């Protein structure tokens with residue numbers, strides 16, 4: 153424990169940001185949210201930055217349950233359509249920075265955001281993506297965003313699992329400070345150690361973090377670690393185990409085992425981030441496929 157404390161002391165550096173150049177920028181927080189997780193992040197960001205905020209609203213809302221939403225999305229995908237949205241009132245031309253928020257649906261931004269991105273020109277705008285998800289999807293959605301709006305300057309984004317919303321306010325605070333949007337001290341984490349083969353102890357940590365999640369049926373192969381305040385972060389490389397009848401994703405708000413009709417993402421290698429706070433159970437923070 154003594155050694156760990158020493159490592160943490162040396163590895164996590166408090167850094168101060170200066171937001172002088174950012175204060176003059178006009179910021180809009182624009183988001184879509186079906187079950188209010190993304191809305192909570194949007195409101196947190198807007199409050200902290202004292203920014204304008206607006207919700208993207210589908211003309212016919214996705215107000216069904218998880219299965220009904222999946223079914224409607226499948227139909228829209230077959231037809232190659234995205235839902236009609238109500239006009240966004242904010243005058244985008246007026247803003248320098250747009251925080252764009254969405255839940256991850258099928259590995260990318262939810263369809264109402266796809267509709268908006270198809271209507272708007274974000275050339276020259278700074279876009280800060282943020283999202284909530286069952287297991288992950290920030291990275292894949294950012295790729296899609298960059299392809300859809302190649303002339304926008306896409307800055308580092310923030311994503312949080314629906315199951316970890318309690319950690320969101322503190323993480324958003326650190327995120328805004330680390331990226332120069334808010335003044336104040338933040339913790340700069342060191343790089344991960346090189347990947348090494350997992351030990352039995354690592355496997356227990358991995359299984360403990362993902363075991364309850366119905367979508368994950370994976371086996372850890374290798375791991376890298378780094379100290380974080382009050383604990384350790386693990387970066388596992390894992391592969392899918394055979395997974396008949398597993399659900400594609402848990403319903404928003406819950407982790408109830410899913411529907412046999414739902415298709416899982418293609419099997420393959422994935423990167424799974426896990427944190428273990430001192431004395432607490434391991435939790436996974438995101439999966440990148």
Ligand SMILES: Cc1cc2nc3c(=O)[nH]c(=O)nc-3n(C[C@H](O)[C@H](O)[C@H](O)COP(=O)(O)O)c2cc1C
Pocket residue numbers: 184185186187188189190191218221222225254255256257258259260284285286287288289313314401402403404405
């Ligand atoms: C139709 C649908 C598809 C989803 N697809 C994914 C997915 O591919 N990956 C994932 O990690 N979570 C997925 N989720 C979970 C949501 O991203 C998650 O519950 C999110 O926090 C919901 O945000 P909201 O409360 O702002 O609507 C999906 C949820 C729905 C309803």
